């Protein structure tokens with residue numbers, strides 16, 4: 315078992331013990347249910363053959379078919395994929411979705427590939443894992459490096475393999491291919507709703523309403539828009555090229571244009587440019603990590619200058635930093651709650667695909683708002699009950715849900 319997974323698991327186990335769930339649950343979730351590893355050949359544009367490593371982990375299907383994204387990134391490895399699949403298990407339980415947790419990934423510098431290399435690689439990945447994916451078994455979605463285009467290629471490839479149209483086997487598709495308009499903004503929208511609902515508990519209801527945002531991809535970009543529309547000031551945004559800063563608030567239209575042209579946020583006119591990791595020490599009410607995991611460690615926590623953290627990224631705070639954050643009085647809205655808008659709307663997409671009954675965008679927004687607001691309040695209430703931080707409370711609520719499923723279903727043959 316990798317270090318990252320075992321640290322993630324300990325966080326759940328500590329919280330579960332506080333809330334008194336059956337110890338059989340902890341035994342059941344000790345290891346991933348199954349992880350498939352493959353090496354995939356890709357033909358590059360210059361004719362060369364390249365092998366890449368890929369994984370798909372189905373961590374637990376206690377609550378239903380496994381659900382979770384696909385990450386195409388050079389640092390992806392088996393430990394990371396299994397940890398992300400574990401977090402999906404906990405997140406789906408917290409959100410009261412009928413899903414278990416899964417995750418997949420390819421270790422590849424996907425950004426550096428041409429469009430046709432990307433398509434060949436994604437389709438080869440889909441063929442290799444086609445026997446696992448299915449609407450009642452394992453349902454992938456986008457994560458870092460992937461988006462609607464990759465989801466459509468995967469649905470199309472598996473449709474060809476199976477000689478049937480099965481849109482419910484993957485979510486985050488473009489609307490024309492069976493997706494929902496509301497899926498693309500859902501993660502950022504959900505994170506904003508969590509901030510809005512928990513502002514008081516996070517200690518930022520009466521501040522200057524300033525935000526520093528790390529990562530301006532599909533999660534971060536939409537979050538920034540919802541927050542700015544509600545009167546928050548986005549004073550700093552970082553991407554892998556650097557940090558753009560403006561104390562008066564950044565112009566999101568300008569940032570969007572620069573990103574659409576393939577540039578970095580620091581290329582935007584009139585912004586003060588800083589190094590990429592400078593984002594962590596920007597003085598702001600709320601820091602929103604929306605890039606990669608492991609950004610806030612026991613070494614970097616001292617440099618933070620925020621009152622609260624809203625985690626759009628998965629695992630941006632290492633467990634070793636939890637105590638230091640508590641001591642510094644920095645409250646955290648944890649990833650399994652703050653970034654759960656995406657998987658919630660993925661569930662709506664799956665419901666629409668499987669039932670054949672359409673759903674309006676207004677209905678999607680209403681359902682997302684109702685569910686994530688209710689789950690955020692449940693976490694805040696549990697934090698009061700346990701006298702704990704919100705991460706512990708969120709894990710405790712999820713553990714109770716998983717425990718109910720285990721008691722109802724039984725642990726299997728023994």
Ligand SMILES: NC(=O)c1ccc[n+]([C@@H]2O[C@H](COP(=O)([O-])OP(=O)(O)OC[C@H]3O[C@@H](n4cnc5c(N)ncnc54)[C@H](O)[C@@H]3O)[C@@H](O)[C@H]2O)c1
Pocket residue numbers: 456457458459460501528529530531532533534552553554555590591604605606607626627628653654656657
């Ligand atoms: N997309 C979703 O629906 C979704 C759902 C739940 C969780 N998440 C999590 O949110 C995070 C971001 O996912 P995404 O889908 O927005 O990815 P993305 O690939 O669309 O965007 C990632 C962004 O992070 C930036 N970045 C990368 N390294 C950086 C660094 N060192 N410093 C600053 N910026 C950096 C990139 O430049 C890019 O702007 C991931 O942790 C992912 O697991 C995403």
